[in-house]
Amino acid sequence: MKFPVRLFLILGLASFIIAISTIQPAAEYLLGSEYEVRVINGFKDNSSLPLVIWCSSEDADLGGRALQEHDDFSWKMKTNLWSCNHMKCTMKWDQTRKSFEAFKASRDTYRCGPLKRCFWMVTENGFYISNDEVNWNKDFSW
Template sequence: MKILLTTALVFSLAFFLFFISMSQPQNLYGTEYDVRVINGFTDNSSLPLVIWCSSQDSDLGGRALQEHDDFSWRLKTNLWGTTHFVCTMKWDRKRKSFEAFKVPRDVRRCSPLRRCSWLVTEKGFYFSNDEVNWKKDFSWS
């Protein structure tokens, strides 16, 4: 009786996990995404765009980006679906922190290529999943 009950419990748990994974395949543990932040300023040759990115588990460090330079990394989503990278941008006297990647927001909008790209300009921060079509997400202020 105990073996039958244990087998039924294991089968039920396996079915439940299979059902969850099929209903939200992008949330599977270990799904890889490429994140890229591009300096899209038109004339900041003497003043770089400074970027610093990190997550709870990883500090990617900082860079000074000249015109058209980029800062890129690849990440894997965690088991809990809480993978979250924040970048702080500094240009002249302006400073802005933003979520460069956050599972609940980005698993769908970065698809189908699993690419999350940001273009930072004087006017604001633009998002694209194909680096052709850009949509302004927010301004510096």
């Protein structure tokens, strides 16, 4: 009995769509995606003492900034198989220092959401992450 050609094409197309939908994150990682990363000074009152941030990776040194209340430091991250896929930042406030990975492709592909926005708010009691600047989740303390 011959297998109908139309049915074969329909099943092949359906299989292709299912396969692509399951490997989309891997494909984005290989082909590249651009993420917006932003670190916001969320301190209530540090007008006399800024929050200092310094960010770098294997590929780039973004330098340092002194962030006053509500100031931010932002950049775009292009991820792919051939480039560095993380950015590490060191925060300093008074005598307190904390280093953290502001972006790590293997971790942030999902948590930065479909719009690929990774927002950090640094406050007196910790570091918060969001992908919409409305819903903030505490990731870790100082």
